[in-house]
Amino acid sequence: MLKTKIYLQYLIILLDDTSVAFCHADNPLKEPSLIPLETLRKAILFGMKNNLMIQYVYPDYELPNEYNELIESIDHIKIGRELKIYNQVPNEVQCENFVLRLAISEFISHKNEIEGLLEKVTRLNICFTDIESFKDDQIEEYKQALGVLNDEIVRLHGLKKDPQVNILTDRLVLSEMHNCNAGIGNITIAPNGKLYLCPAFYYDERMGVSNQMNFRTKESNWSIAGLDYALENGFEIPNKHLLTLDKAPLCRECDAFHCNRCIWLNRKLTWDNNTPSHQQCVVSHIERNASRELQQKLKSIGEDFETEITEINYLDPFDVRKEY
Amino acid sequence: MSWEVAKRAVDYILGNREDFSESSVKFDFIGGEPLLEIELIDKICDYLKTEMYRLEHPWFNSYRISLTTNGINYATPKVQNFINKNKNNLSIGITIDGTAQKHNMNRIYKDSGKGSYDDVVKNIPLWLEQFPGETTKVTISHEDLPYVAESVLHLYSLGIHNIPINCVNEDVWKDGDDKIFEQQLMLLADEIISKELYEDFTCSFFDDWIGKPLPESELQNWCGAGKMLAVDAAGYFYPCLRFAQYSLRDKEAWIIGNVYDGIDKNKLRPFLTLDRCTESPKECMDCDVARGCAWCQGENYDAADTHTVFQRATATCKMHKARVRANNYYWNKLFRKLELEGNREEFEKQASKRSEVSC
Numbered sequence: 001m002l003k004t005k006i007y008l009q010y011l012i013i014l015l016d017d018t019s020v021a022f023c024h025a026d027n028p029l030k031e032p033s034l035i036p037l038e039t040l041r042k043a044i045l046f047g048m049k050n051n052l053m054i055q056y057v058y059p060d061y062e063l064p065n066e067y068n069e070l071i072e073s074i075d076h077i078k079i080g081r082e083l084k085i086y087n088q089v090p091n092e093v094q095c096e097n098f099v100l101r102l103a104i105s106e107f108i109s110h111k112n113e114i115e116g117l118l119e120k121v122t123r124l125n126i127c128f129t130d131i132e133s134f135k136d137d138q139i140e141e142y143k144q145a146l147g148v149l150n151d152e153i154v155r156l157h158g159l160k161k162d163p164q165v166n167i168l169t170d171r172l173v174l175s176e177m178h179n180c181n182a183g184i185g186n187i188t189i190a191p192n193g194k195l196y197l198c199p200a201f202y203y204d205e206r207m208g209v210s211n212q213m214n215f216r217t218k219e220s221n222w223s224i225a226g227l228d229y230a231l232e233n234g235f236e237i238p239n240k241h242l243l244t245l246d247k248a249p250l251c252r253e254c255d256a257f258h259c260n261r262c263i264w265l266n267r268k269l270t271w272d273n274n275t276p277s278h279q280q281c282v283v284s285h286i287e288r289n290a291s292r293e294l295q296q297k298l299k300s301i302g303e304d305f306e307t308e309i310t311e312i313n314y315l316d317p318f319d320v321r322k323e324y
Numbered sequence: 325m326s327w328e329v330a331k332r333a334v335d336y337i338l339g340n341r342e343d344f345s346e347s348s349v350k351f352d353f354i355g356g357e358p359l360l361e362i363e364l365i366d367k368i369c370d371y372l373k374t375e376m377y378r379l380e381h382p383w384f385n386s387y388r389i390s391l392t393t394n395g396i397n398y399a400t401p402k403v404q405n406f407i408n409k410n411k412n413n414l415s416i417g418i419t420i421d422g423t424a425q426k427h428n429m430n431r432i433y434k435d436s437g438k439g440s441y442d443d444v445v446k447n448i449p450l451w452l453e454q455f456p457g458e459t460t461k462v463t464i465s466h467e468d469l470p471y472v473a474e475s476v477l478h479l480y481s482l483g484i485h486n487i488p489i490n491c492v493n494e495d496v497w498k499d500g501d502d503k504i505f506e507q508q509l510m511l512l513a514d515e516i517i518s519k520e521l522y523e524d525f526t527c528s529f530f531d532d533w534i535g536k537p538l539p540e541s542e543l544q545n546w547c548g549a550g551k552m553l554a555v556d557a558a559g560y561f562y563p564c565l566r567f568a569q570y571s572l573r574d575k576e577a578w579i580i581g582n583v584y585d586g587i588d589k590n591k592l593r594p595f596l597t598l599d600r601c602t603e604s605p606k607e608c609m610d611c612d613v614a615r616g617c618a619w620c621q622g623e624n625y626d627a628a629d630t631h632t633v634f635q636r637a638t639a640t641c642k643m644h645k646a647r648v649r650a651n652n653y654y655w656n657k658l659f660r661k662l663e664l665e666g667n668r669e670e671f672e673k674q675a676s677k678r679s680e681v682s683c
Binding site (some may be wrong): 211212214238239242267270271272276278322 | 528542543545546569574575576577579589590591593594596597598599602628629630631632633634635
């Protein structure tokens with residue numbers, strides 16, 4: 001059971017169909033289609049009334065002035081502007097905190113360049129775009145690549161620099177799960193004026209991916225509610241409890257606290273929102289174990305930690321699950 | 325199913341011992357009506373046996389072939405030859421649903437609409453002679469509630485001693501059905517006790533195990549979906565055939581693989597992490613009579629508000645509670661009778677000989 005209560009705190013507003021992808025899901029939409037101004041106004045009103053911190057997700061083009069004025073009318077974060085998203089290892093770093101979206105194989109093959117970024121950043125958020133394709137024969141390579149970054153973190157620590165790397169250092173300071181929490185901690189409004197658990201489900205709807213609820217119509221409706229309705233009446237997420245940690249049998253026993261616990265990937269790969277795939281679990285546990293090695297190295301040079309990340313002999317908690 | 329698909333399924337199952345590591349196996353042929361394809365089934369079983377022998381598979385010494393049939397073709401020469409060939413490792417269940425009236429409500433010939441009871445019942449003596457102690461599986465829905473008691477007694481009169489019987493899990497129940505059901509079970513209870521049928525006959529509705537609360541530590545899922553492999557005629561794999569498209573109302577089929585590509589284990593993960601507390605609403609977890617309350621994972625999926633197996637369907641709640649009340653009546657009455665007769669201890673000693681099969 002989480003000590004921290006998770007409740008709706010964030011509103012993600014996709015400003016355009018081609019808004020940047022910032023997590024595991026790529027954005028497959030290629031045609032720009034700006035959110036109507038009135039829809040944006042209602043989305044902001046929705047955020048204000050529900051006391052949500054707004055995160056605008058930008059496309060890669062400049063918005064009309066009237067949009068910029070409206071956007072500035074409320075506290076917010078600009079994803080794709082203040083928070084930069086890179087889809088390949090940048091040659092030059094233009095900000096100290098950014099998201100790097102890569103395939104795992106690209107991460108492995110560019111590990112030395114990524115290592116070189118660490119002394120230029122305060123925080124690097126690495127997000128893999130192809131976890132579903134991860135194969136068990138990549139385990140050793142991925143482990144080694146994380147080891148390269150670990151060594152650099154330790155070296156920089158000696159120089160009184162402590163860059164954060166989400167998949168390595170977050171676990172050192174977490175004492176419980178810290179996940180994406182789509183649907184329970186945050187909700188998304190798309191340019192079509194509808195609410196979704198996260199942007200990836202909007203993309204699935206636009207790409208006609210069936211929600212598997214009707215085999216005759218193959219409907220691809222993934223939205224939770226329309227914005228107008230939600231403004232008037234609030235909104236309900238069906239089976240919302242199945243998005244929470246305590247209704248995720250594998251995850252609630254797990255200590256890979258840094259894991260995103262991406263429900264879109266869960267749904268895509270296992271067909272159930274609360275069950276992660278083998279690949280997700282293995283990747284998260286390789287990272288968790290790399291965090292443990294980092295912790296051991298930092299301890300050996302005099303650092304203290306409140307709790308120790310224990311040694312485990314599995315990479316997929318499914319293999320050691322409770323069976324009744 | 326074509327022979328090619330069947331052979332591929334057998335080759336896959338026998339060739340992947342790591343994924344099928346149980347010490348014993350039951351090969352279950354169901355339909356539609358399996359005996360319509362007895363030649364194919366015969367060929368499959370011959371192949372299974374020869375392959376298990378050739379591969380020195382541990383199952384060669386621990387397997388069972390099982391069929392559930394409507395019984396119409398039971399006495400035909402081809403079926404009888406199959407039975408004789410496989411007798412030592414074979415179970416056959418004939419579905420006879422109770423009295424002719426009850427049976428013919430649902431089990432009719434497609435072309436004529438005529439009930440099949442007469443053509444089934446004539447094969448019961450041969451079946452019981454060849455498979456003494458076999459059972460039939462009786463299913464109760466809204467329409468046949470008034471016939472529950474007489475149907476069970478009728479099946480007893482045919483020589484079937486153990487009757488696994490259950491209410492359907494689907495939401496077919498109307499207001500007042502629980503009362504009718506309870507009355508029927510109490511009627512049945514009175515007949516069983518007054519005629520002392522309890523000595524030699526059982527009915528799964530009456531079980532002294534049910535109707536108590538379940539401790540929080542007892543979390544196992546009721547249903548075995550995901551722990552078996554179901555293969556359809558086209559060669560698709562399912563956690564249970566209730567997840568095949570023809571078994572579902574609206575949701576898309578939950579296919580977990582096929583005979584060409586094998587099992588996608590990710591699609592099985594939700595089933596293998598199911599537990600009672602995750603899928604049950606609070607009311608079920610707090611229920612004072614939870615023990616014995618059954619559910620079907622396929623119906624859970626079919627009825628769920630979202631695409632999940634983690635939402636338990638509760639359409640049978642009132643029916644279970646009615647069963648519990650009638651069950652309590654039965655055991656209180658029976659135990660008191662046995663107590664007064666001085667036979668209770670002996671009866672309970674013999675209780676393990678009374679088999680009870682429940683879904």
